[in-house]
Amino acid sequence: MDSYLLDQQLHSFLREDLEHGDITTDAIFSDKDQARAYFTARHPMVVVGMEKVAWRIFTLLDPGVSTGRLLRDGKRADKGDVLMELTGHTRSLLRGERVALNLVQRMCGIATLTAAFVDQVADLDVKIVDTRKTTPGLRLLEKYSVRAGGGHNHRYSLSDGVMIKDNHIAACGSITKAVERVRRRVPHTIKVEVETDTLAQVEECLACQVGVIMLDNMDLATMKEAVAMIQGRATVEASGGVSLETVRGIAETGVDIISVGGLTHSATACDIGMDWCSAMSDQQR
Incomplete structure (x- = not known):
């Protein structure tokens, strides 16, 4: 800090x-x-x-x-x-x-x-990360606390990284269009992350060669299939409905990152x- x-x-x-x-x-x-x-x-x-x-x-x-x-x-x-x-x-x-x-x-x-x-997945090659679901005015302290607990930080603010979410896609028309527009504006040093909730969207992200693919609220079977499709061509993040009871199963699908909003908004x-x-x-x- x-x-x-x-x-x-x-x-x-x-x-x-x-x-x-x-x-x-x-x-x-x-x-x-x-x-x-x-x-x-x-x-x-x-x-x-x-x-x-x-x-x-x-x-x-x-x-x-x-x-x-x-x-x-x-x-x-x-x-x-x-x-x-x-x-x-x-x-x-x-x-x-x-x-x-x-x-x-x-x-x-x-x-x-x-x-x-972190203890639930300590033996697996996966990172537990936070989100922007922090208390206004306390983000610096809350994200630091996640790190003290053994977790990692996602982007700190909207200016830290590109994340194309469902509303961006809906307003723009498609993942492909959104990615094209982003790449015309942002530096080459910034990775592009896209939120997906179907395997078709995952396939579209692969075609666009995005750096990070978020699997949002997918069931475990679909998540495993998505990881197999991606085959290491992008960093894979899982998000949505993550709890202490479900985090182990999600980690075992082979994702690289699990983001948990509850670390800060529900502690x-x-x-x-x-x-x-x-x-x-x-x-x-």
Whole structure:
């Protein structure tokens, strides 16, 4: 994650929550009070964002906040494990608590779900990838979380790659026409991907020599036939209706990539607590 872009987002999230200040915290604690707190896993999970997101939020609020330990991205944590330790001004820890937890709970949920999909096909030569079905404003964090869980990223935005989908084809008239128009406009360095849902469309893609053929919502038998037709002449992506129960069967058809929108749009946030130690004495500081 690019820290320049990330910091802009984190600043905006903090502005949304703090606005004119934390009137509760400021009324209870002085600017001299200090404390220590821990981010703790409430259940097993894949960890992501402790250093790059959570700790960064606190240091943007107060450069004096320090961390004694934190788990690196991609590590697997058990219930009760300390994910991050924070020491600093009590006001700063309380001001950043909710924003930091909201983000890393979401991120860890995505990483944990991604890891479950990756585990299902770990012995097969296939990649689990995400889609653009991300939360507006959180794409950078969500796609990073997929990578922390062992998955891979599809295109980041509409400007990253050509994907001719069903609506493009319907509006244009055919795959062949759409591919011809694209190739007149885009650089030769960009691969062309086409979404298909029939074997006839797969055959048309082969005739057009596209780089990536997506098999969308095909049953396993049709998918196997499509892979046999393609014979390595294009990268094969499977998409649509992919779940933890179906991903293994899809992978066994011989596709190269399986895209799963649910990695980002349906992941359940992990339960992470911010547990407080008692206020620190002058000697402890």
